[in-house]
Amino acid sequence: MFIIDDSNIVRYIFLGEVRFLSPFRNGVAYLRIVKPEKWTLRERATQIFSYPFNPPSPRVLALTGFLLSIVMGVVSYIPEGDWERVLIYGVGVGVFVFAVPMFISSYLLYSVGKIRSPIFSLSRSLAFCLIFVAVWEFLFFAGAFISGILNIPDLSLIATFFGAAFIFALCLVILITISTFGIPLSVLLSSILPLTGITFLAIIVGNLKTTFLVPWLVTFIVAAFILAIPNFVAFHIIEKPIKRRLGVSGYELIRGFFLEWILKDSQKIDSVTDKFGEKASLPALLVAFRSKKNHKLKGLIFSSFIHYGPFKGAGSSALPRLLAQKIEEKHYTILSVTHGACTHAQNLCSARETQKAIKQILGKIKEIEFSDSATPFHRAHENEAKILSAVLGGSVIMISTRSPEITDDINLKVGLSALERAKSEMQKSGLEGDSVFLIDSHNCILDTEVLVEPNTPAAENILNAVEESIKKMGSLKKATKIRYGVSRTRFPTVYRDYGLGEQGITVNLIETWLDDEKLDVPKRFEGNHWIQRTALVVIDGNNMIIGLRDKIISRLLEEKLVDEVEVLTSDTHTVNASSIHQPDYYPVGRVINHEDLIEEIVKNTRSAIADLEEVEIGTKVFDITNIKIWTDKKLNVFFKVVEETANTLKIITLPFFICGVSLALIWLLISV
Structure with a gap:
């Protein structure tokens, strides 16, 4: 089988015959995509969630971050009423406290990511750092605005330190959850943006002197770790039951998802699910149609009680496509893959198990006996x-x-x-x-x-x-x-x-x-x-x-x-x-x-x-044997653990957040 690209028409040629003729324009088929009249809550949530992983070009992100930083810096100084100070300090803070640290941290995140965690391309690194700096800018603006109205200068500084500590904790949670950096490197990378920003702020406020730098850095570091500690406690509370009941790390499972979703690398998630899989045999069916004229296979229908999940290329998700490719290469015929009675409990645990199943299926084709009976x-x-x-x-x-x-x-x-x-x-x-x-x-x-x-x-x-x-x-x-x-x-x-x-x-x-x-x-x-x-x-x-x-x-x-x-x-x-x-x-x-x-x-x-x-x-009709699947028992345990984890998060998230924020604010009120 091969493809002929004929300007606006792409034809798939199969054994010298045009088995189908499908018109394309610029690589997109004529089947129109129709936006639903109403998106579901889940669809809207996933669209928002996907933004940092599917960002615009680095140039667009860099320009957006730079302009946003200047605007937020200038706007934050407007309550002071001195327009010369607004322009000088506003632009200075916007460029050096927010924009430059954003560029530095995103470049370092990208550079280290190329070696340790390829999820972080330059665009994604910029997108994440833009989100972090936008949060910090908002808190900085809120502090400056309230400080100007109430005439309490320290509020602006407290908001600055709190914003820096908050984005450190936020970045740390994300890096530990989805990256393969490890905790020490995640702590270091999470601290670059706020540390660089605070350093530049100390220099600007101190008229190019570092008088404020050391005490400010100490203030930030303590506040940052006060906010980070509840996260580590929450990590432990969440991770322990998953590890105990499934024998795998919940964070390895999440990282595996992101590696497959973004990089099409299923090895990590397959290695995790393979640990809790169990051997099984599942029924399967092959229906073959053989030409009476030339005794060649004309078509095949396959079905099985294997579930083609969990997603993308992980587990047995790609079994229909891979099996069809193998059969078309070997038998020069069209395969239709259908679904049997199965759920995610019958997912194969890895791509390796999928190949084992395909090998057995291909072997059974030779055993098919034909008749005129129907x-x-x-x-x-x-x-x-x-x-x-x-x-x-x-x-x-x-x-x-x-x-x-x-x-x-x-x-x-x-x-x-x-x-x-x-x-x-x-x-x-x-x-x-x-x-x-x-x-x-x-x-x-x-x-x-x-x-x-x-x-x-x-x-x-x-x-x-x-x-x-x-x-x-x-x-x-x-x-x-x-x-x-x-x-x-x-x-x-x-x-x-x-x-x-x-x-x-x-x-x-x-x-x-x-x-x-x-x-x-x-x-x-x-x-x-x-x-x-x-x-x-x-x-x-x-x-x-x-x-x-x-x-x-x-x-x-x-x-x-x-x-x-x-x-x-x-x-x-x-x-x-x-x-x-x-x-x-x-x-x-x-x-x-x-x-x-x-x-x-x-x-x-x-x-x-x-x-x-x-x-x-x-x-x-035959059994596909000796394949490792998730099983109902493990799937039920998995969903139960997820439910328990969600319930635990509902209970601990708000108290932990309030506790961390309160302690951080108390520390800042004392130290600033």
Whole structure:
């Protein structure tokens, strides 16, 4: 497979055929990005949070910091009323107390960061230092303003020292949390900005003498450590339960997140999660379509009870993409990856475990046995639970959805219970089939994430729908002929930020020829035959915005392209925290224009129909063994620890903050 860049058109060429034709302009696909009418609180919070990690250019930041410092310096001296003093001292303080220290500290942070913590590029170093100096400038201005009104000169100096100590403590917290500097170096780097600023202020106020310097530095250092001590106590309180119950450092986990999110380096977070993982075996499914004409693989569908998380490239997030690449390289065919019954508890612990799983999957392709055996698809309902199922090859394939009810993941225990319920019913009804598998469509979400847990009405509805589906399947006759077509549209990497992975949209079109017009399934009479065309639309993304599935299905049925259809997402988590632009994630359709997406699906469906040819079907249900996953137990412990930590922070944050601030202010009142 290779790419031809033809000015405004990029064509992916696959085995000499144009399998899809996707137009781009300046590297961006025609699928329009639509700003939601109302951002959720989480989306707004993550946008604000991402700013320091996705800043403007260093030139813009430097100019902003310089001008802001001068303005704040001048404004702070206005209450004195002496315009000559306002201009001279205001500009002097702005430039030398705020701007120059900001440049020095950001450059040193960047220089040391290149060696010890690459997170801190020049832009990010400037952005963080700009935030720190802006906080200090605000406190300096507040002190000067109140001091001028109340005519208490010492208030201005107290505010200056307090601001310096406060930004030291703030910077220290951030560096210890997200960097790999270590505590001693973090203390040193955090002190550069306030120490340099205070030094210049002492020189300016002392008319180029250092008379004030030593006592001022002592005053600052004591105040800084008074504010920093509560942070270290809080660190210990938070870290201890995480270390005790999970056996890993909470700060290593946070640092691992930032290294993967910003630098695409998953080694740190994988090494942490690998420590609390446990060995397991999880079910998986391969459905293969082989051309009768040339006996080559035409398409593959894969599903498993491995969860493709936690985010970006960590754990098993990239499994769908990596597996598709391997299969396309080795077998020259298109793979659709779908989601099984699993949650984050079934995340693989590391990229190494992902490669182990991929190796096993590739080995199972050789074991697939092909036949002409298949039934048409049919649906069973139990309240909101819907199961689309068919016998393909030697396996019963069941595809579950609860749309339009909001659903995120289905618990592994519910999935295993569904398989057991199906096998039991198959034995009772005498239904042929060597194995059974449950695929989760993963196609309906909004702002809340609703899990299907064991022993809940949602779980029981799925289990009952599975049972009803198997009962109904016994009355279905096998197809006299099976035809299959496939079409795919890929998207560039940038679309991860908008909820679409590189595997894009794949339409698998399965056509079964029927010899019984009385079969109670959706069908059509075409070319002197009763046939059923079923489209399995697989979108590489993490769930789908509520209502979009129904729009897609309605459009395909209205145009009479197919008789039955289901829309699935892969649940790839490469779209989660996909870049420093996007720390959260968007379900498919949250920011992608729906009409554009639906039109692309319609085009692919037409292409898949044109691609139809007679095939044999082979299935393989197997266990992926000896892989290390998070497990329900450890995930529950993790969330419990996070909840306990959050509750602890609620209790201690305000008292610790008030205590630190009070002690620092008392010290400053005494010493200034």
